[in-house]
Each structure stands twice: as C-alpha cells, then as structure tokens.
Amino acid sequence: MSKPINRIILLFLIAAYSLPVFSQGSRISIEITNIRSEKGIICLALYDNEDQFPDDPSRSYKFPKTLKEEDSMEVILNDIPPGTYTISILDDEDKNDKMNFNLLRMPREGYGFSNNIVPRHKSPPYEECSFQVDEKNVYLKIEIQYFREKS
Numbered sequence: 001m002s003k004p005i006n007r008i009i010l011l012f013l014i015a016a017y018s019l020p021v022f023s024q025g026s027r028i029s030i031e032i033t034n035i036r037s038e039k040g041i042i043c044l045a046l047y048d049n050e051d052q053f054p055d056d057p058s059r060s061y062k063f064p065k066t067l068k069e070e071d072s073m074e075v076i077l078n079d080i081p082p083g084t085y086t087i088s089i090l091d092d093e094d095k096n097d098k099m100n101f102n103l104l105r106m107p108r109e110g111y112g113f114s115n116n117i118v119p120r121h122k123s124p125p126y127e128e129c130s131f132q133v134d135e136k137n138v139y140l141k142i143e144i145q146y147f148r149e150k151s
Contacts, residue, residue: 025079040093
C-alpha cells in the first residue's frame with residue numbers, strides 16, 4: 001500500500017476509536033411503575049430550563065409499553081449533557097398525544113413527575129421536580145398517578 005492510503009486508514013482508525021472518548025452525555029435510566037394497562041404509549045418530556053416547564057420540553061420521547069413486570073417498565077435516555085433537569089410523564093392510553101380530562105377537569109390518564117412529586121391541582125413547581133445530571137449515570141423511579149382507577 002502507498003503511504004497516503006496508510007495515513008487515511010490510520011486516521012480513520014484513530015477517529016473510530018476516539019468516538020466514545022468524546023461522548024458528551026450521561027444516561028438517565030427511568031423505572032416507571034404503577035402503569036395500569038398495556039394500552040397506549042408512554043410520553044416522556046425532558047426539561048432543562050424552568051421557562052420550558054410544563055409545556056415546551058427541550059426533548060420529548062414516546063415509548064411503546066413494554067412492561068417488564070405487571071405494572072412497570074424501564075426507559076433509557078442517552079447522551080444527556082450535564083445540568084439540571086425535570087421530567088414529566090403521560091400514560092397516553094389513547095395515543096392522542098395529550099392528557100384527557102373529565103367534565104370536572106380531572107385527569108383521565110396517568111401522569112408522573114421526577115422526584116415523584118404529586119401535584120394537587122396543577123403542575124408542580126420546576127424546582128421540586130428537578131434533579132442533577134453530571135458525568136455519572138442517573139437512575140430515577142417515577143410512579144404513575146391516576147386520579148381514579150378505570151372501572
């Protein structure tokens with residue numbers, strides 16, 4: 001082989017092996033518990049700024065319900081930069097991408113927030129739900145809340 005081809009191969013190998021070194025993010029593993037049915041999807045919103053919460057997340061995800069036990073599942077968010085975050089979860093049973101309410105404006109579908117904050121009449125404050133991500137991986141457990149069990 002000629003020297004230019006050897007240099008190209010060498011540069012390619014260095015670049016390929018260097019990719020994990022330059023990874024900027026951590027992983028957030030979330031165990032979601034108390035899911036009442038296999039219908040629908042789990043919608044997860046990640047907020048990195050108080051001004052976004054609760055309506056304009058920096059990232060949003062949709063996960064099929066792959067229950068690992070009777071009422072729980074795990075989701076993983078990769079490449080999350082260090083910072084302060086808040087998570088909200090919707091158990092979107094009818095897959096319409098929004099929370100459904102009854103006539104009294106009470107939620108008909110499940111919801112959850114990081115730190116397992118249970119709001120009374122509106123979304124909780126950002127600070128109460130916030131958590132830190134640094135160079136380590138983060139594990140959270142969020143229990144889905146339902147205003148009333150389905151009959």
